[in-house]
Amino acid sequence: MKPVPFLDLGLQYQNHRAEIDRAIAEVIESSAFIGGRFVERFEKRFASFCGAKRAVGVANGTCALFLILQALGIGPDDEVILPANTFIATAEAVSACGARVVFADVDPDSYNLDPASCAAMISPQTKAIIPVHLYGQPADMEAFLQLARPRGIAVIEDAAQAHGAIYRGQKVGGLGIAAGFSFYPGKNLGAYGDAGAIVTNDEALADRIAMLRDHGRKAKYLHEIPAYNMRMDGLQGAILDVKLNYLPAWNQARQQIARRYAEQLHQVPGLILPKTFKDREHVFHLFVIQVDRRDPLQKWLKERGIETGIHYPVPLHLQPAYRLPGSPPPRLPVAERLAERILSLPIYPEMKPEQAQWVVEAITEFARCSLGWGT
Structure with missing residues (x-):
């Protein structure tokens, strides 16, 4: 691939x-x-x-x-x-x-x-x-x-x-x-x-x-x-x-890829997929999952030619630019936990179905090898 x-x-x-x-x-x-x-x-x-x-x-x-x-x-x-x-x-x-x-x-x-x-x-x-x-x-x-x-x-x-x-x-x-x-x-x-x-x-x-x-x-x-x-x-x-002129079609393409990911990854243990809400329409600028072993998964995907991102690895209240000398940062536990677990998968309108499928298969294989899932 x-x-x-x-x-x-x-x-x-x-x-x-x-x-x-x-x-x-x-x-x-x-x-x-x-x-x-x-x-x-x-x-x-x-x-x-x-x-x-x-x-x-x-x-x-x-x-x-x-x-x-x-x-x-x-x-x-x-x-x-x-x-x-x-x-x-x-x-x-x-x-x-x-x-x-x-x-x-x-x-x-x-x-x-x-x-x-x-x-x-x-x-x-x-x-x-x-x-x-x-x-x-x-x-x-x-x-x-x-x-x-x-x-x-x-x-x-x-x-x-x-x-x-x-x-x-x-x-x-x-x-x-x-x-x-x-x-x-x-x-x-x-x-x-x-x-x-x-x-x-x-x-x-x-x-x-x-x-x-x-x-x-x-x-x-x-x-x-x-x-x-x-x-x-x-x-x-x-x-x-x-x-x-093409933005509505591009957003629909992103949503279609997101559905493919959601349908095929929802049973993989250790993953939390993006939630959608009945009163909102998500346009999936990014498809961000949570995963127990984020860094090993990212390395696994990179070795298989799949690029990912982390959005964002350091919450803003912990960034040096916003740390006040002599004052501890506020405790924001959800943001801090997300920064340790989130991973952005490839998603863009021109992405081919077989590319999305390869991402799914690589993540599924990681779960089998690292967690013994599906064996």
């Missing part, structure tokens, strides 16, 4: 090369390299895709969260609650605003921010909660909205891994005050470089973010507020506009 990569972006490009090359050529020929009509067209179409009023294209997903926080006036002396099990960019956006990051534990079934742990962390300084729709699984947004509304706390969605995911009949992105999306190349909707977007139903907030990303201006050389250079470039806007 040929090696199974964790994902194959080159194959995706080959499948849509003519359209993508044509879009790139149009940008070059028009010289619309920064912002411009290609970005604007994508913004309108992505907002419509998410079922929201506005989308604002920016430089990357970290900038998206940072600009939302900035536009809401969150800064020093404020606190923002977010899960310990996520990519560090969620926390970095808060730190960049000068606010204090408050880490909460995660739910053992969804791997997302745990509402009970979040509630315990709320203080008079709490100005925002950032649920992360991790791995493509929507967080329990209604629980966070119920926590936040009576207290005047903003709920900001980190949708960097959940393009097209659905919570109670509504796509993520329009559930909180605003959402930050990443279009990092490996995402369900990925650019060919860095890019991101803010999605919101608040027109005034979108207008302010649009100024903040572009030197604080509405008109050339007229700067109304101190701001930043965090714009989406035209090449990424044009590429994303092409790829958006």
Whole structure:
């Protein structure tokens, strides 16, 4: 069996090369390299895709969260609650605003921010909660909205891994005050470089973010507020506009692979498979299992040409960047246990059935050899 990569972006490009090359050529020929009509067209179409009023294209997903926080006036002396099990960019956006990051534990079934742990962390300084729709699984947004509304706390969605995911009949992105999306190349909707977007139903907030990303201006050389250079470039806007056409089919392909994994691995001892919920549609940016002997299994799969990942090996509250000198880190047992057990299996739209089958067979054989299962 040929090696199974964790994902194959080159194959995706080959499948849509003519359209993508044509879009790139149009940008070059028009010289619309920064912002411009290609970005604007994508913004309108992505907002419509998410079922929201506005989308604002920016430089990357970290900038998206940072600009939302900035536009809401969150800064020093404020606190923002977010899960310990996520990519560090969620926390970095808060730190960049000068606010204090408050880490909460995660739910053992969804791997997302745990509402009970979040509630315990709320203080008079709490100005925002950032649920992360991790791995493509929507967080329990209604629980966070119920926590936040009576207290005047903003709920900001980190949708960097959940393009097209659905919570109670509504796509993520329009559930909180605003959402930050990443279009990092490996995402369900990925650019060919860095890019991101803010999605919101608040027109005034979108207008302010649009100024903040572009030197604080509405008109050339007229700067109304101190701001930043965090714009989406035209090449990424044009590429994303092409790829958006295929996102629903790509998500369905991911879901089909996830079903194959679930159907054939559910009886393997020592494995815990991702859970799905009736009121949510998981888009499987990542297919993350828990396993008793994670490191030996990962080594076993690597020896058989199967690439895997760990998302994420160190919870954020234990990262050196967020350890406070002289102060012990908070005890977040679910996040800490997950970091020792989780393993991400290959999953991408172009993955062939025989590749997924090889992954299944290799894991099953590991269980037989190491645990004596099935003998």
